[in-house]
Structures are given as structure tokens and as C-alpha cells.
Amino acid sequence: MVxxxxxxxxxxxxxxxxxxxxxxxxxxxxxxxxxxxxxxxxHIGCDTxxxxxxxVIVDGRLVKSCMMLAAQADGTAIxxxxxxxxxxxxxxxxxxxxxxxxxxxxxxxxxxxxxxSFLLRRNPNPSEAEIRRAIRGNICRCTGYVNxxxxxxxxxxxxxxxxxx
Amino acid sequence: MTTTAxxxxxxxxxxxxxxxxxxxLLQGQGEFTDDVWMHRQGYAHFVRSPLGHARxxxxxxxxxxxxxxxxxxxxxxxxxxxCPTPFFQIAPEPGGRIAEYPLAVDKVRYHGDAVAxxxxxxxxxxxxxxxxxxxxYEPLPAVVDTVAAADPEAPLLHEQVGSNVVWKGDFDxxxxxxxxxxxxxxxxxxxxxxxxxSSTPLECNAAVVHWDPGTDTVKVQSNNQMPMFASMVxxxxxxxxxxxxxxxxxxxxxxxGIKIGSYPQIAALALLSRKAGRPAKWTEYRTDHMLSAGxxxxxxxxxxxVAVLKDGTILGFKTRAFDDAGAYLHYEPLGAVxxxxxxxxxxxxxxIHVDYTETVTNKCPTIPNRGYxxxxxxxxxxxxxxxxxxxxxxxxxxxxxxxxxxxxxxPYETPNGCxxxxxxxxxxxxxxxxxIDAPKWRERQRELGRGSGKRIGIGIGSTLDSGTNNFGQARxxxxxxxxSGNGEAAFVKLDLYGEINVNLGTTPQGQGHExxxxxxxxxxxxxxxxxxxxxxxxxxxxxxxxxxxxxxxSQFAVTGLGAAQGAAERLRAxxxxxxxxxxxxPIDEIEIRDGNCFVRDDPERAxxxxxxxxxxxxxxxxxxxxxxxxxxxxxxxxxxxxxxxPDPETKTGNxxxxxxxxxxxxxxxxxxxxxxxxxxxxxALDDCGTRINPQLVEGQVHGATALGIGAxxxxxxxxxESGLLQQASFYDYHAITALxxxxxxxxxxxxxxxxxxxxxxxxxxxxxxxxxxVCSAIQDALxxxxxxxxxxxxxxxxxxxxxxxxEHGEPRGVTVASRSDAAGSDATA
Numbered sequence: 001m002v003x004x005x006x007x008x009x010x011x012x013x014x015x016x017x018x019x020x021x022x023x024x025x026x027x028x029x030x031x032x033x034x035x036x037x038x039x040x041x042x043h044i045g046c047d048t049x050x051x052x053x054x055x056v057i058v059d060g061r062l063v064k065s066c067m068m069l070a071a072q073a074d075g076t077a078i079x080x081x082x083x084x085x086x087x088x089x090x091x092x093x094x095x096x097x098x099x100x101x102x103x104x105x106x107x108x109x110x111x112x113x114x115x116x117s118f119l120l121r122r123n124p125n126p127s128e129a130e131i132r133r134a135i136r137g138n139i140c141r142c143t144g145y146v147n148x149x150x151x152x153x154x155x156x157x158x159x160x161x162x163x164x165x
Numbered sequence: 166m167t168t169t170a171x172x173x174x175x176x177x178x179x180x181x182x183x184x185x186x187x188x189x190l191l192q193g194q195g196e197f198t199d200d201v202w203m204h205r206q207g208y209a210h211f212v213r214s215p216l217g218h219a220r221x222x223x224x225x226x227x228x229x230x231x232x233x234x235x236x237x238x239x240x241x242x243x244x245x246x247x248c249p250t251p252f253f254q255i256a257p258e259p260g261g262r263i264a265e266y267p268l269a270v271d272k273v274r275y276h277g278d279a280v281a282x283x284x285x286x287x288x289x290x291x292x293x294x295x296x297x298x299x300x301x302y303e304p305l306p307a308v309v310d311t312v313a314a315a316d317p318e319a320p321l322l323h324e325q326v327g328s329n330v331v332w333k334g335d336f337d338x339x340x341x342x343x344x345x346x347x348x349x350x351x352x353x354x355x356x357x358x359x360x361x362x363s364s365t366p367l368e369c370n371a372a373v374v375h376w377d378p379g380t381d382t383v384k385v386q387s388n389n390q391m392p393m394f395a396s397m398v399x400x401x402x403x404x405x406x407x408x409x410x411x412x413x414x415x416x417x418x419x420x421x422g423i424k425i426g427s428y429p430q431i432a433a434l435a436l437l438s439r440k441a442g443r444p445a446k447w448t449e450y451r452t453d454h455m456l457s458a459g460x461x462x463x464x465x466x467x468x469x470x471v472a473v474l475k476d477g478t479i480l481g482f483k484t485r486a487f488d489d490a491g492a493y494l495h496y497e498p499l500g501a502v503x504x505x506x507x508x509x510x511x512x513x514x515x516x517i518h519v520d521y522t523e524t525v526t527n528k529c530p531t532i533p534n535r536g537y538x539x540x541x542x543x544x545x546x547x548x549x550x551x552x553x554x555x556x557x558x559x560x561x562x563x564x565x566x567x568x569x570x571x572x573x574x575x576p577y578e579t580p581n582g583c584x585x586x587x588x589x590x591x592x593x594x595x596x597x598x599x600x601i602d603a604p605k606w607r608e609r610q611r612e613l614g615r616g617s618g619k620r621i622g623i624g625i626g627s628t629l630d631s632g633t634n635n636f637g638q639a640r641x642x643x644x645x646x647x648x649s650g651n652g653e654a655a656f657v658k659l660d661l662y663g664e665i666n667v668n669l670g671t672t673p674q675g676q677g678h679e680x681x682x683x684x685x686x687x688x689x690x691x692x693x694x695x696x697x698x699x700x701x702x703x704x705x706x707x708x709x710x711x712x713x714x715x716x717x718x719s720q721f722a723v724t725g726l727g728a729a730q731g732a733a734e735r736l737r738a739x740x741x742x743x744x745x746x747x748x749x750x751p752i753d754e755i756e757i758r759d760g761n762c763f764v765r766d767d768p769e770r771a772x773x774x775x776x777x778x779x780x781x782x783x784x785x786x787x788x789x790x791x792x793x794x795x796x797x798x799x800x801x802x803x804x805x806x807x808x809x810x811p812d813p814e815t816k817t818g819n820x821x822x823x824x825x826x827x828x829x830x831x832x833x834x835x836x837x838x839x840x841x842x843x844x845x846x847x848x849a850l851d852d853c854g855t856r857i858n859p860q861l862v863e864g865q866v867h868g869a870t871a872l873g874i875g876a877x878x879x880x881x882x883x884x885x886e887s888g889l890l891q892q893a894s895f896y897d898y899h900a901i902t903a904l905x906x907x908x909x910x911x912x913x914x915x916x917x918x919x920x921x922x923x924x925x926x927x928x929x930x931x932x933x934x935x936x937x938x939v940c941s942a943i944q945d946a947l948x949x950x951x952x953x954x955x956x957x958x959x960x961x962x963x964x965x966x967x968x969x970x971x972e973h974g975e976p977r978g979v980t981v982a983s984r985s986d987a988a989g990s991d992a993t994a
Contacts, residue, residue: 026289035288040200041193043418045367046451050895053367081193094191098183101864105675106190107197107368107418132903139895141367141419142675143864144871145903 010074014039015083023070029063030054032070033080041081041110045139052138055111056080062118064137081110084117093117093155102151104142112138116152125157177684177694178923181860184680185694186701195416196702198371198388203444206373207236209434210291210447212281212298213456214273217309217527217888218320219302221271224281229297234286237441238298239433241270241280247436249404252429253397256498257643260331260523263323265493267402267433273302274322274492275527276890277456282433284441288448307527307888311489312465314524322492322525331490332498332523332642336505336816338580339516341472344480348472351982352553359541360958361463361489361882363534364872365900366674368418369449370427370458374434378442382409383435387427390420390672391715392705394496395428403435415702417674421872422717424674426459426495426532455893459532460882462500463489464541471549472516477559479568481516482549488523488541491530498523500531500538502641506631506821507539507932508581510546511590512568515580527888533717535872536630540933543628544957547937551624551944552953556981561941562598565627566591576919582817585629585824586854586926587916593850594625597830600848600910606832610946618837620968621845624942626829626934630853632719632927633822635808644813651720651822652805654709655728657686657736659798661782663760663774665690667732668700668707670714671725676929677861678721682729684857685923689733690740691758709801719927722857723823724804727922731802739796743777746792804922823918823926825853827866829934833942840965842878842943848910849934855917855924863911865929870909873935875901881958943967952977 006025013019014037023032033042033056042065045053049067056065057079085091093116096102103109112135119126119134126134131152132145140148189195226238244266251264264270269278281298285291306320313319314329322329345351372387383405389395392412400407417424430447438445449458465487472480490497501523508517536543550568554561569590570577577585603623610621637649654670667682679701683694690697700708713724737757744762745752754765763771780788781798788796811818832846849866856862879899883891892898899905917924936957943964944954950971955978956963970977 024289031288034199038202039193040196043197043368044199044448045369045418046895048451048894048896051367051451051900081191085192088192090188090191097191098187101184101860103187103190103675104677104864104868105366105368105417105419106186106195107366107416109190110193113191128908136902136904139367139900139902141364141421141872141900142868144867144869144909145906146867146871146909147864149903149908 008071008074010071012073012076012078014078015080015086025071027070028066029068029070029073030065033065039080039082043107043110045107050139052111052115053108055114055138057114057118062115081113084113093120096151096155100147100151100154102143102147108138108140112140112148120156128153176688178688178857181858182680182684182694184677185683186677186679197368197416197418198373198386198414199448201373201386203373203375206444206446207284207286207441208288208291209282209284209437209445210295211279211453212283212295212300213453214276214278214280216273216302216304217276217307217884218305219273220305221269221273221280222301222303225299226281228299229283229294232290232294232297234290235294236284236443237437238281238283239268239437239440241266241268244268244433244436245270248402250401252402254494255639255643255646256332256494257645259326259328260494260498262325263494264325267429267436275529276888277529278492279433279457282437284437284443284445307886309526309528309884309886309888311463311487311524311526314526315487315522322527329524330522331494331525332501334501334521336517336519336521339481341481341483341516341518344472344516345470348480349475349984350473350557352471352473352556353980353982354469354549354552355978356955357466357469357545357548358956359464359544360956361460362876362880363423363460363882364421365454366419366421366423369451369454370424370430371448372427372431372434373444373446374431374438375444376435376439382411385410385412385431386414387412387431388414388417388420388424389427389431390417390424390674391717392672392703393710393712393714394425395431397712399428399432402432411705413702413704414672417672420674421535422533422537423459425717451895452893455898456890457529459495460491460529461534462531462538462541466545469549471553473553473557477564477567479512479514479553481514483518485520486522489526489528490523491528492525493530495530495532497531498642499639502638503538504542505581505816506583507543507629509579510543511570511627511629511826512546513570517580528884529890535869536930536933539631540936543932544936547626547941548954551941552979555944556979561625562594565594565625583820586918586920588824588826588852589914589916590627590826590828593826593828593852593914594627596912597828597848597850600912601830601832601846603830606846620835620837620946622833622835622942622944622946624831624833624938624940624945626937626941628827628932628934628937630719630825630827630928630930630932631821632825633723633806634718635811635818635820636713637808637810637818638820640813641811641816649810650805650808651713651724652711652803653714653724653728654711654801654803655732656709656801657729657732658800659736659740659774659778661778663778665692665697666700667697667729668709669725669729670703670708670710671721672703672716674716676716676721677858678725681726681857681861685726685729686733689730689737692760696760711803719930722925722927723921726857726925727804728802730922731804732800735800735802736798739798739800740774740777743780743792743796744772746788747772747776747780822920823854825926825928827851827931827934829938831938831942833939833946835943835946835964835968837968840961840968842959842964844874844907847907848912850912851928852914852916853928854926855915857923857925862928866911866931867909869931870935871901871906873931873933874906874939877936877939877957878959879905953979
């Protein structure tokens with residue numbers, strides 16, 4: 001029941017910045033990111049860990065931040081969509097989403113960018129099947145995934161290296 | 166995201182320039198409703214019925230109210246006292262007698278019906294407090310089937326209506342009795358069922374509502390997609406004048422029609438805010454969304470009879486349609502006429518009789534969902550055509566082409582007075598079949614022998630996406646409704662330093678309005694889209710609007726862009742007039758390009774936009790009094806389509822301005838052991854007239870296709886007998902994923918509409934073509950003695966049963982009566 005009395009002091013980094021906070025034990029990480037830190041890029045699309053709109057990277061692993069308590073973030077390094085292009089210049093992946101029309105309403109986009117970033121770090125040259133498997137936990141209702149897959153393909157492998165050069 | 170200049174002869178219209186919206190959305194800088202925060206806000210949570218149908222004996226809020234941090238609680242009884250009147254009803258008698266308030270009063274009528282709402286300091290606390298509201302229910306028997314609901318003995322939802330039948334109408338065009346008498350074959354189909362599902366936008370409904378005592382206004386920041394409709398429905402119920410009830414939104418995370426339906430909650434939040442003296446912030450949980458945000462219409466077609474000549478000409482049909490509106494009428498019963506925009510679909514059927522009954526049931530209220538009311542009917546027609554082909558031995562491709570409206574027929578007037586504007590359906594079908602290489606799959610189908618455990622089927626879905634409604638069709642439902650026509654507003658101005666700014670009456674949800682409006686305005690003003698700023702989102706206090714404003718029903722390319730073009734043309738004329746004055750040249754010699762006005766044969770004589778703006782905004786003493794009086798550089802334009810009022814007696818009229826078409830072709834593989842349906846190939850051929858931004862059109866085609874495939878194979882809302890929803894989360898409701906979606910091949914034809922300012926047609930809904938194509942393909946893969954595909958939803962188990970229906974001798978759901986002289990005729994060739 002109502003148990004806000006139990007709180008935890010936590011310390012973590014988010015997009016490289018050190019943070020300290022005292023959080024109610026029951027507070028979800030996604031609500032901490034959105035409501036306490038005021039970072040609005042991480043979205044919520046369901047309450048069952050199904051949709052992936054809240055995906056962030058915690059200690060190098062892709063995590064649905066509605067499936068994790070804020071208290072569990074103690075001592076971790078968190079990355080969110082706001083951290084992808086801190087200086088405002090879009091990353092090759094973000095550029096590819098723009099060029100390939102990989103987003104419409106943009107609500108699922110931050111989660112997909114995190115899932116795709118996670119994939120490309122581990123596998124810079126994924127096949128279409130690997131891309132589809134990697135984003136199966138992210139629901140998009142606008143694009144039919146066609147241009148999302150194209151965006152990730154365009155950002156992967158040689159195209160990504162060329163752009164970086 | 167910079168755009169490059171087109172060659173001189175080209176226009177920005179027609180180019181796939183990249184979206185200006187993307188930068189903020191890609192960086193997490195969008196502003197969705199849950200991102201809105203107000204000083205002193207509380208979080209709202211609704212208390213919802215755990216039962217399908219029950220009397221409310223009592224509600225005890227005392228335990229919840231005792232929690233520290235709970236600001237206010239509202240119940241239905243209190244709401245009834247606060248509201249001068251229930252929500253306005255579109256339906257005439259008897260459906261019009263329904264008295265719906267922002268919260269349930271006396272009874273709950275569906276699983277998820279809201280009985281109370283709590284405002285508290287945090288999200289978690291609001292939810293906890295809602296759990297402590299004690300409601301004593303007396304369960305009542307439920308009715309969850311629309312045909313059963315029409316039975317006078319069925320449990321009654323709204324006692325004052327006297328029946329669950331809320332609207333009934335006879336649509337009778339041509340002479341169907343003559344057609345059935347003179348047909349060579351009459352194909353009779355027992356029952357076809359179009360199931361319930363929803364596009365379930367990824368962002369749930371949300372609103373921040375502030376009843377501000379300081380200004381005595383109600384400020385609604387929400388993701389409602391048809392805010393003027395919401396305003397007109399809830400204003401009287403709240404007792405608030407429309408100029409004191411203001412809606413706004415910036416980014417909306419998908420809507421698909423579903424977000425027309427959030428007005429009852431917004432009204433409840435307004436009352437809650439008034440009671441608490443605080444802004445009420447509400448973000449729907451996904452479970453709440455699935456239970457109560459609105460589902461697409463479910464429809465049953467009984468005793469269909471189709472009149473067919475031996476040469477394959479389909480004369481027409483008659484059927485009894487039952488539409489399930491759910492527990493309350495939200496936007497309904499408009500669906501009872503909207504299907505008739507496409508009464509004959511893609512075909513030249515001249516004799517149509519639909520006996521249409523709309524009922525309430527103990528299920529979530531329906532709300533327009535992508536393809537609203539037309540996709541149910543188009544699915545029905547495509548099933549009819551496929552069943553006719555199968556039963557009479559026609560090739561489904563040839564039968565379609567023979568009966569399609571032909572390119573030479575446009576403008577084609579349907580039996581109910583609608584006018585199809587343009588298109589090339591036979592060529593679209595050919596192109597779609599080419600994209601999937603149909604002959605290859607036919608060959609593969611033949612090669613697959615018995616015992617392979619697999620079957621292959623090829624299917625077609627032919628659809629029209631009718632766009633730009635004539636709201637006068639509402640009078641066919643209720644002759645007393647003072648609605649007709651349609652329109653959208655836009656405002657284009659030259660700002661203080663000569664910048665171009667556009668605002669629209671629309672509420673975009675991913676369709677790229679900022680980008681495409683900039684393309685259209687740039688063409689008119691001779692500049693680049695980069696030089697045109699389109700205000701993001703909608704704000705009733707700043708933007709211009711009409712009562713039809715919003716984003717819904719496949720019309721932005723016509724109404725929204727028509728308005729932007731009209732406003733830009735007005736601004737261009739004003740700029741030219743100021744320039745002519747400043748340059749002392751005749752106005753017809755003024756040219757405008759790249760932010761400059763100059764004299765045609767003497768380009769040295771020029772004035773930039775900043776100079777024009779200066780004269781009007783801050784240097785007006787140099788102008789003539791006449792120019793000062795008349796020119797503002799602030800230009801509003803309302804685009805209105807050329808409609809007349811339809812005839813409620815004959816149920817005829819021009820109900821829609823444009824008809825985009827989508828012809829889909831798909832190949833499925835059925836697994837005989839499991840019933841799994843795998844899509845092996847898929848193509849969508851789109852014709853939406855002139856495309857303003859082809860890449861965005863393609864994106865819409867992809868999206869509509871995936872949602873349709875999802876609905877055909879995975880997504881369904883089903884209720885048990887007591888009225889409990891079985892799929893109330895994304896665990897149970899399998900929203901289609903990247904793994905389930907095939908790579909969708911897209912082709913296009915551009916048949917410009919002769920009726921629109923830019924040749925474009927609305928096309929966002931897509932007509933539900935994948936439902937038709939997938940059902941058609943499954944049918945094609947079944948044996949001739951198997952039952953027909955009679956449901957729009959075909960999960961593995963249903964397909965598994967269908968594959969065994971023939972050998973088990975189950976009823977096939979179809980019979981054919983042929984005249985003796987037609988037996989063994991050409992029809993079986």
C-alpha cells in the first residue's frame with residue numbers, strides 16, 4: 001500500500017553527469033527520469049514492459065526503464081536519448097531516421113534509437129533479420145517498421161563508417 | 166535537415182523533402198501531453214468498473230479521502246449535480262435519449278466504465294487512492310453480441326431508450342429485388358463478422374486540465390485530435406462557453422481516430438480541477454486505454470444475397486448489417502452512414518439494399534479507428550467478391566477487373582450519389598500483382614503437394630480511402646442536425662522582419678504537417694520551405710480554426726493544405742500590392758522570388774520581404790490611407806469543399822470529396838499442423854492523386870498496412886459472456902511487432918483529383934486493405950470444400966479449424982441458387 005516512508009538514497013550517472021537523489025522505494029526508474037529529472041525524451045507507452053518506449057541503456061545493457069525501480073539504478077551509468085547527440089549534431093543513426101523517414105509521430109522513436117544504438121554497438125553490421133529481432137521489443141504503430149529497419153540498415157556498417165570519416 | 170533548391174521549373178510540392186519535425190523528436194525534445202507540467206498540479210486516476218454490467222448500490226470514498234495528499238474525489242452522483250446537461254447526442258430518438266455524464270451514474274455498462282476519479286499529489290498516490298474507493302455493485306446480466314442485443318429480451322443497457330437498438334435505417338438504392346430475380350446466380354452468405362480491434366496509439370490519452378478561477382476559463386492541454394468536436398460536446402455539459410474552453414496540443418503520439426474519444430475524461434478532469442482548485446494532470450495507463458479509450462467498430466452481416474450474371478457481372482447485393490457501438494454513443498451513430506461513402510466499394514454495383522441496425526452492448530464504446538466504418542464495409546464487399554469467384558468458378562483477378570469502376574468511368578456516380586473523382590483500379594491491381602510476382606506464387610502453389618504440410622494462398626484487397634467528409638451526411642442519421650460541409654483554416658503571415666509564419670487548425674500526430682504545409686506555402690511565395698516556419702501543434706488561443714478543425718478522416722492534403730495555399734495566395738497578393746506601391750510599378754509587373762519583390766523587366770528595382778513588413782508594421786505613415794486600412798500581411802483562409810446537403814429521405818448525396826485507392830496483394834503460407842499464417846510476400850499499390858511529399862505518403866501506406874495485418878492475424882478485443890475484456894494489456898493484445906511485419910513493397914499511380922486545389926486526395930487511413938487481402942489469401946489457400954473465411958480476424962486456431970472444416974463436413978456458410986439455364990454456363994469456364 002502507501003509506503004512512501006521507505007526511501008533510498010541513490011547515486012548514478014545519466015548521460016555522463018553525476019546525480020544524487022532520494023527516491024521512494026516504489027518509484028519506477030522511468031518516472032524518476034521523467035518526473036524528477038524532467039527529462040522528457042524517455043516515453044511511456046504501456047504498463048507491462050511490452051512496448052519499449054521507455055528503453056534506456058544502463059551499464060551498457062538495454063533496459064526498459066518501466067521494469068526497473070529507481071532504487072536499482074544506484075551505482076549505475078544510465079544513457080537516454082538526450083545523451084545521443086549532446087552537442088545537438090545528430091548521430092548517423094538519428095540522421096538515418098530523418099533521411100529514411102523512420103519516424104512519424106515520434107513517440108516510440110527514443111526507445112527505438114536506444115535499442116538500435118545498443119544493437120549497433122554489439123553488431124555494427126546486422127542483417128535485416130538481426131535488426132528485426134533487436135527491435136522486437138519496441139512497438140511502433142505508425143511506420144510498419146519498414147523505414148525503421150531501413151534507417152538502422154543505413155546507419156550500420158560501411159555507411160556509418162563513411163559518415164563518421 | 167537542409168533542403169536544396171529545386172530546378173527552376175519544379176515545385177516543392179511533389180518532392181520528398183525531409184521532415185522539419187524530426188529534429189526535436191529524434192533528440193527527445195518533443196512536447197507530448199505527459200511532458201506538460203503546471204504549478205500546483207495533481208495527478209488524476211479513474212476508478213473503473215471491474216464488471217461488464219452492474220447497478221451501483223453505493224460508493225464510499227472515505228478511505229481514499231483520508232490518505233494524506235489526496236486533493237479531491239469526484240463520483241458520478243456529484244458530477245450529475247455539477248453538470249447542467251448530459252452530453253449532446255448525435256442520435257435521434259430513441260438512441261438520443263441516452264443520458265451520458267462524464268462519470269457513470271447509477272449503473273456501469275462496461276468493463277472499465279469510470280465511476281469516480283481521484284486527484285492526488287503523485288501518480289502512485291492517485292492510483293492507490295483509486296484502489297481505496299469502495300464501490301458496492303449489484304451485478305446484472307450482460308449482452309456482448311450485437312445481434313443478441315437487438316433481441317427485445319436481451320438485458321437492457323439504457324432503460325430510457327427502451328431497447329438496445331439505438332439507430333436503424335434502410336439503405337435501398339437501385340432495385341435489388343429486380344437484380345436478384347434477374348440474376349443467373351444468387352450467392353447467399355450466412356454470416357460475416359468484422360471484429361473489434363484498435364490502432365492503439367503508442368501514446369495513451371492524456372490531458373492537463375485547469376479550471377482557472379482567476380480568468381474563469383478552462384484550459385485543456387491534451388492529445389485530443391478533434392478538439393472542436395470535443396469542445397462542442399463538453400462545453401454545454403460543463404456549462405462553459407466555447408470562448409472560455411481552450412484546447413491545445415503540440416506533439417501527439419499517434420491517434421488514428423481513437424483520440425477523438427477522450428472528451429468524457431477531459432470533462433471529468435475539468436470538474437475535478439474545479440473542485441480541487443488545482444490543475445488535473447491525467448495520463449492514461451495502457452490498461453485503462455485498452456479498457457476504455459475506445460475500440461473500432463464491430464459489425465455482423467447476416468443473410469447476404471448477391472446477384473450475379475453468368476458473364477460475371479455482379480449486379481448488387483442485399484444484407485442485414487448489425488453494428489456494435491459498445492455501451493455509449495461516442496461519435497456514433499455516425500458510422501451508420503459513413504460506410505455508405507463506399508457503398509459499392511471499387512465496383513460498379515447498381516443495386517444495393519442494406520438493412521442497418523446499430524445497437525449498444527456491454528462493451529467499450531467504439532470510436533472512429535483508422536478506416537472508420539468504411540473498412541468494415543469494404544472488407545464485407547471484398548469477401549463477397551472472393552466468395553462469388555470461388556463459388557461460381559471465376560478467377561478472382563478477372564472478376565474484380567470486370568466489375569471495377571473503369572478509368573473511363575470517372576467521374577463515376579455511385580447508386581447513392583457519391584462521386585468517385587479519378588483512378589485506375591485495373592492497372593493498380595496489375596501493378597500490385599506484378600510487385601509480388603503472382604505467376605511465380607501460383608506456380609509454387611501448384612507444386613506444393615499434399616503432405617508438404619504447407620499451403621500457399623494469394624489474396625487481393627481492393628479499397629477506397631474516401632476523404633474529406635461532407636458532414637451533411639450526419640443528417641441522414643438525424644435530419645435535425647445542423648451540420649453540413651467541411652473545411653479547415655490556416656493563417657499565413659509575414660512577420661516583423663519579413664519572416665513567413667504559418668499556423669493551422671490541425672492537430673498532427675505524425676503526418677508531417679509542418680513539412681508539407683511549408684512545401685505548399687513555399688511554392689506560392691516563391692521561396693524555400695526552410696524559409697517558412699509552421700507553428701508546431703495547435704493552440705486554440707493562437708491558431709485559427711473552424712468547427713471541423715483537427716486531424717482525422719483522410720483530409721489534410723485537401724482541407725489543411727488547401728487552406729494553407731489559400732492563405733499564402735492572399736498573403737502573396739498583399740505583398741505584391743505593398744511592393745507595387747513601394748516600387749511605383751504596376752502590380753502585374755511585380756515578381757516575387759527568394760524573399761524579394763522586383764519589377765519584372767527591371768530587377769534592380771526591388772524590395773525584400775523585410776522592407777514590405779517594415780512598411781506595414783512599423784512605417785505606416787508613408788503608406789496611403791487606403792493601403793493602411795486594407796493590408797495587414799496577416800492572412801486567414803478557410804478552405805471549404807463544394808458540397809450540398811444530402812437528402813435524408815433517399816440517403817443520397819455527395820458524401821465525400823475524394824477517393825484514394827489502395828490495391829493490396831499478398832501471399833500467405835498456412836501451416837497445416839498449427840494453423841500459423843506466414844506472410845511470404847506483400848505489396849501495396851497506392852493512388853492518392855498528386856502526392857505533396859511522396860516519402861510521407863509511402864510512410865502512411867506502410868503504417869496502415871502493418872496495422873491491417875496486425876488486425877487480420879493478431880489483434881482482437883474479445884469479451885467473455887459477463888462482459889469482461891480478455892485483452893486489456895499489450896501482454897494479451899498482441900500489437901504487431903517488427904518480427905510479424907513483412908517487408909512491404911509499395912508502388913504508386915498518381916491520378917490527380919479534379920476536385921481539389923492541388924490534385925491531392927486524403928489517404929491516411931488506407932481502407933483496411935490488409936484485412937481484405939489476408940482473408941482473401943487464406944481463402945485462396947483452403948480447399949474448395951472448406952468453409953468460407955467469414956471472420957476478419959484469423960488467428961492460428963481459427964485457420965487450423967478452417968483447414969479441417971471440409972473433411973469434417975461442417976457448414977460452409979454459403980449456398981448458390983442458379984437459374985436452370987445458367988447451370989454449366991460460362992461462369993464455370
